[in-house]
Amino acid sequence: MVVTEDNNIDHANRIEREHPTKHKERDWWKKSVFYQIYPRSFLDSNADGIGDIAGIRKKLDYLQLLGVDALWISPIFPSPNKDFGYDIQDYCAIDPTFGTLKEFDGLIDDVHKRGMYIVMDGVFNHTSDQHPWFQSSLKKEDKRDWYIWSQTPNNWTSAFGGSAWTYAPTRKKWYLHSFAKEQPDLNWDNPAVEEAILSIMEFWYQRGIDGFRLDVFNCYHKKTGLPDNPKRWDWQGLIGGRFYSYINQEHIHDRDQPELMGCLKRMRALADRYNAVLIGETLDERLRYDNAAQYVGENKLHLAFHFQLLHTRWNPIKMTQACRELQRCFATTWPNIVLSNHDFPRQSKRWGAAEERRKIMAFLSLTQKGTPFIYYGEEIAMQESTLPRKQILDPVGKRFWPFFSGRDGCRTPMQWDESPFGGFSAFEPWLPVHRDYRKRNVALQQRAPLSVWNTYRTLLQLRRQHSALHSGDQQWIASPSACLFYRRKTPEESLVCLLNLGNQSVEIPNVAGKILYHTHPDSSNLLRPYEGIIIKES
Ligand code: TEU
Numbered sequence: 125m126v127v128t129e130d131n132n133i134d135h136a137n138r139i140e141r142e143h144p145t146k147h148k149e150r151d152w153w154k155k156s157v158f159y160q161i162y163p164r165s166f167l168d169s170n171a172d173g174i175g176d177i178a179g180i181r182k183k184l185d186y187l188q189l190l191g192v193d194a195l196w197i198s199p200i201f202p203s204p205n206k207d208f209g210y211d212i213q214d215y216c217a218i219d220p221t222f223g224t225l226k227e228f229d230g231l232i233d234d235v236h237k238r239g240m241y242i243v244m245d246g247v248f249n250h251t252s253d254q255h256p257w258f259q260s261s262l263k264k265e266d267k268r269d270w271y272i273w274s275q276t277p278n279n280w281t282s283a284f285g286g287s288a289w290t291y292a293p294t295r296k297k298w299y300l301h302s303f304a305k306e307q308p309d310l311n312w313d314n315p316a317v318e319e320a321i322l323s324i325m326e327f328w329y330q331r332g333i334d335g336f337r338l339d340v341f342n343c344y345h346k347k348t349g350l351p352d353n354p355k356r357w358d359w360q361g362l363i364g365g366r367f368y369s370y371i372n373q374e375h376i377h378d379r380d381q382p383e384l385m386g387c388l389k390r391m392r393a394l395a396d397r398y399n400a401v402l403i404g405e406t407l408d409e410r411l412r413y414d415n416a417a418q419y420v421g422e423n424k425l426h427l428a429f430h431f432q433l434l435h436t437r438w439n440p441i442k443m444t445q446a447c448r449e450l451q452r453c454f455a456t457t458w459p460n461i462v463l464s465n466h467d468f469p470r471q472s473k474r475w476g477a478a479e480e481r482r483k484i485m486a487f488l489s490l491t492q493k494g495t496p497f498i499y500y501g502e503e504i505a506m507q508e509s510t511l512p513r514k515q516i517l518d519p520v521g522k523r524f525w526p527f528f529s530g531r532d533g534c535r536t537p538m539q540w541d542e543s544p545f546g547g548f549s550a551f552e553p554w555l556p557v558h559r560d561y562r563k564r565n566v567a568l569q570q571r572a573p574l575s576v577w578n579t580y581r582t583l584l585q586l587r588r589q590h591s592a593l594h595s596g597d598q599q600w601i602a603s604p605s606a607c608l609f610y611r612r613k614t615p616e617e618s619l620v621c622l623l624n625l626g627n628q629s630v631e632i633p634n635v636a637g638k639i640l641y642h643t644h645p646d647s648s649n650l651l652r653p654y655e656g657i658i659i660k661e662s
C-alpha cells in the first residue's frame with residue numbers, strides 16, 4: 125500500500141469543510157453536463173510528464189468558462205498501473221503521482237465553490253493483484269473468500285483476451301479475472317465484500333464527492349457453481365485470435381446476475397443520503413442497451429452509459445436510429461449521452477476529420493433530453509494518435525498489436541496551447557502529444573469564433589439559460605431520415621431543435637417562432653448538411 129504522510133492525516137479537517145450535501149440541488153445530475161478528465165493527460169503541474177490533481181485545480185477556471193457542470197475523474201487511487209488506474213491497490217488513498225488526499229480535498233472544495241460537482245471512478249468489480257485483500261486471499265488468510273477461486277477453470281474468457289483464470293501456486297487454485305490477470309475479480313457474493321465497498325464509497329462521500337461512475341458494475345456477481353458459458357459464433361472471433369475469444373461465448377453466467385439488483389438498491393440508498401449520483405458502465409460486447417436500461421431507476425442507478433451511438437459508424441440513418449433507441453430505452457428514467465471516452469477511438473477517427481461533424485454532434489448531444497458526457501479534448505476535436513508499437517502502453521494494445529493497437533491513441537495529453545508539449549507539461553509526457561498541437565489547441569480555438577470549442581461553449585451557455593434544453597421533455601417531430609427534429613418542452617418554454625446529419629439540404633419545417641441559435645455562420649431557407657438550428661416557439 126502506498127501511504128504518504130498526507131494520506132494519513134486524520135479526518136478532522138473534513139469536519140470543518142462544508143457539509144457534503146449542502147450545495148446540491150435535487151436532481152442536479154439531470155441538468156448537469158459532465159466532463160470526463162483522464163487525469164494522467166489533463167495538466168501536469170510538477171513536470172514529471174504525468175497530469176495531476178494540482179493540474180486539474182489550475183484548469184477549473186477553464187472548465188467553468190467552457191460551461192460544464194460536473195467532472196468525472198478517471199481513477200486517481202494508488203495503482204501499479206497495469207491498466208492505468210483501473211487496477212486499484214488502495215481505495216482510500218490518492219496515488220502520489222497525482223498528489224495527496226489533502227490536495228484532493230482542496231480540489232473538491234474548489235469545484236464546489238464554483239457550483240460544480242465532482243464524481244470519482246468506482247472500480248469495484250476487481251482490485252489490483254497488489255491490493256492487500258488479494259495478497260491476503262493468496263495466502264489463504266482472512267480474505268481468502270474475497271475473490272473467486274476454483275479448483276478447475278471453466279471456459280470463461282477475459283475481456284482482455286484469453287482465459288479468465290490464472291493459477292496461483294500458493295493456493296493450488298485458479299482465480300478469476302474478467303480483465304487482466306493483475307485485476308482479480310472480487311467475490312461479490314461474499315457480504316463482507318459489499319460491506320467493504322459501501323464503506324469505501326461512504327469514505328469519499330463524506331469527503332464531499334458527488335457520486336461514482338461504476339466501472340463494469342454488471343460483472344459484480346457470478347452464477348453460483350461457475351458453470352461454463354454457452355458458445356457463440358461470431359465471425360469477428362476469427363480476427364485477432366484470443367482477444368476476440370471474449371465475443372465467442374454468451375456471457376450469461378459471468379455477468380448480469382439477479383443478485384445485482386439487491387446490491388444496487390443498497391448502493392443507491394447510501395448514495396441518496398448524500399444526494400450523490402451513480403453512473404453505471406455495463407460491459408456488453410453485443411451492445412444491448414436495453415440491458416443497461418434495466419439497471420436505471422428507483423432503487424437502482426441514476427444513469428447508465430448507452431454506447432450504441434458511439435459505436436455507430438458515420439451513417440446518418442443508423443445514427444438517428446441510435447438516438448431514437450436511446451430515448452426509447454430511457455423514456456421513463458433519464459438518458460445519458462456519450463460520444464467518446466478513454467476506451468474508444470476519438471470521434472475524429474470514428475467519424476472522420478471534418479469539424480462540421482464535431483459541431484453537429486456537439487449540437488446533438490447538448491440539445492437532446494439526457495445528461496451529456498464530454499470526454500476531455502473533444503471540445504477542440506482532438507485527433508486520435510497512432511503510436512508505433514514500442515510506444516504502446518495500454519495492456520490491451522501490447523497484447524493484441526497489430527490486430528488492435530489499444531486505447532492509448534485517445535489518451536494523449538490535452539493540447540492547451542502551442543508551447544512545447546502543447547502546454548501540458550514542461551517535461552516529456554507519458555504519452556506523446558499529438559503532432560498537430562501547434563495547429564489544434566485550446567488557446568487558438570478560443571480566439572476563433574467558429575471553432576469547435578466556441579460551438580461547445582455557446583451550446584453549453586444556451587443549455588444553462590434554457591430550462592427546456594436541460595430539463596424539458598423530448599417529443600419527436602417527423603423528419604427526413606438523415607435528420608432529427610424534436611421539441612424540447614417545459615411549462616415555461618418550447619424549443620424546436622432541427623439537425624441534419626446528411627449531406628443534402630432539406631426543407632425547414634414550418635415552426636412559428638424565432639431562431640435562437642444556428643451552427644452555421646449565415647442563415648438559409650434550407651437546413652443544410654451538418655446544420656443545427658434551435659427555434660423558440662411563440
Ligand atoms: O471498461 C470496460 C471494457 O472492458 C471495455 O470498454 C474495454 O475497453 C474493452 O473491452 C477493451 O478494448 C472499463 C474501463 O473503462 C476500462 O478502461 C478498463 O480497462 C476496464 O473497465 C477494466 O477496469
Ligand code: CA
Binds near residue numbers: 168169170172174221
Ligand atoms: Ca505531474
